[in-house]
Amino acid sequence: MSTDHPRQAAAADEPRNTAATPASPELQALRERIDGIDREIQALITERAQFAGQVGRAKGELAAAIDYYRPEREAQVLRRVVDRNEGPLDDGALVRLFREIMSACLAQQEPLKIGFLGPEGTHSQQAVYKHFGHSIHGLPLVSLEEVFGEVESGAADFGVVPVENSTQGTIQSTLDMFLTSRVRICGEVEMRVHQHLLSRGGRIEDIERVYSHPQSFAQCKAWLRQYLPDAEKIPVASNAEAARRARNADDAAAIAGISAATVYGLKNVAGPIEDRPDNTTRFLVLGRELFPPSGNDRTSLLVFIKDQPGALHHVLAPFARHGLSMNRIESRPGHTGRWQYAFFIDVGGHANEDAMRRALDELAEFAQEVRVLGSYPVAIV
Numbered sequence: 426m427s428t429d430h431p432r433q434a435a436a437a438d439e440p441r442n443t444a445a446t447p448a449s450p451e452l453q454a455l456r457e458r459i460d461g462i463d464r465e466i467q468a469l470i471t472e473r474a475q476f477a478g479q480v481g482r483a484k485g486e487l488a489a490a491i492d493y494y495r496p497e498r499e500a501q502v503l504r505r506v507v508d509r510n511e512g513p514l515d516d517g518a519l520v521r522l523f524r525e526i527m528s529a530c531l532a533q534q535e536p537l538k539i540g541f542l543g544p545e546g547t548h549s550q551q552a553v554y555k556h557f558g559h560s561i562h563g564l565p566l567v568s569l570e571e572v573f574g575e576v577e578s579g580a581a582d583f584g585v586v587p588v589e590n591s592t593q594g595t596i597q598s599t600l601d602m603f604l605t606s607r608v609r610i611c612g613e614v615e616m617r618v619h620q621h622l623l624s625r626g627g628r629i630e631d632i633e634r635v636y637s638h639p640q641s642f643a644q645c646k647a648w649l650r651q652y653l654p655d656a657e658k659i660p661v662a663s664n665a666e667a668a669r670r671a672r673n674a675d676d677a678a679a680i681a682g683i684s685a686a687t688v689y690g691l692k693n694v695a696g697p698i699e700d701r702p703d704n705t706t707r708f709l710v711l712g713r714e715l716f717p718p719s720g721n722d723r724t725s726l727l728v729f730i731k732d733q734p735g736a737l738h739h740v741l742a743p744f745a746r747h748g749l750s751m752n753r754i755e756s757r758p759g760h761t762g763r764w765q766y767a768f769f770i771d772v773g774g775h776a777n778e779d780a781m782r783r784a785l786d787e788l789a790e791f792a793q794e795v796r797v798l799g800s801y802p803v804a805i806v
């Protein structure tokens with residue numbers, strides 16, 4: 426040990442004073458209150474889990490965890506949590522806690538199997554946890570095609586895929602999957618996405634190469650231009666793959682979520698580095714069936730029409746006539762014939778509700794095909 430700075434050395438070796446000081450009577454009394462509340466919370470969570478088990482048994486002899494899952498009921502429970510909240514915890518924190526309780530209650534039967542665009546440490550994995558809680562079995566998959574395929578075949582109960590970003594717009598490759606796949610949409614997740622520059626050495630001046638997914642490069646364009654204008658930008662399939670490559674050299678870095686730093690043993694060089702502070706990604710939850718209304722739902726449609734005068738008007742008019750608000754419309758070449766177009770449409774409401782039924786009937790008279798991709802609860806916080 427150096428003798429030059431004895432005071433510093435002593436400070437580093439000894440426990441901090443505050444830890445050694447006995448708690449004041451006031452602190453002790455407050456902790457006893459917290460201990461008492463924790464006992465009550467635990468007893469109530471245990472009681473809740475017993476009732477959830479009974480609800481499960483009341484559903485009858487069902488084959489697997491997926492048969493017990495009720496997204497519309499979960500959305501109603503979480504909306505009530507938000508409505509009741511008067512602080513000091515924010516809505517997001519309370520929703521997370523209740524989500525985890527329901528996740529654990531459901532996993533008493535058997536954990537759900539959820540496919541996502543892997544590997545571990547991607548924003549998609551965080552979206553899985555945000556929507557289903559941690560009491561699930563996550564399946565990291567290598568491509569969007571595989572996520573759709575595993576859901577379709579039943580190897581995964583549900584899948585989570587990114588569909589749009591507030592900075593970058595629609596992820597066309599995800600939408601295009603619905604042209605050929607028969608999976609349904611049974612939920613949506615909105616997530617604030619923060620990007621970080623991660624590297625093994627942790628020094629920005631050493632960085633000569635940056636790996637990331639093209640979407641993440643696009644979200645950090647201005648920052649990269651300012652701080653790493655000369656570094657080579659190498660696009661890869663996912664941010665986690667970027668992190669995996671960056672751990673092999675000191676002159677390489679990855680743009681990825683901060684959780685990739687822990688998974689891949691990298692240092693946070695800078696972040697958040699996304700150009701827009703409200704950078705948000707919307708994910709879709711893929712499943713195989715349609716669920717009942719939750720009271721605040723969105724319906725996603727795929728409508729095939731021939732290219733003819735007034736086509737767009739015919740697509741829009743039925744929704745306006747029945748007072749339904751359209752959140753999004755996106756047109757794509759339909760792949761099924763020349764001059765045919767596919768519209769991806771998101772409308773407020775559930776396909777089992779009267780107004781939507783009537784609008785869909787009117788649309789069906791004009792369109793070549795109307796596919797309800799799903800009706801699902803609007804994302805909660």
Ligand SMILES: O=C(O)C(=O)C[C@]1(C(=O)O)C=C[C@@H](O)C=C1
Nearest residue numbers: 477480494495498499527530531
């Ligand atoms: O209400 C139900 O149907 C339940 O199974 C209970 C419960 C819950 O914990 O509240 C658990 C899982 C379902 O996905 C929805 C809700």
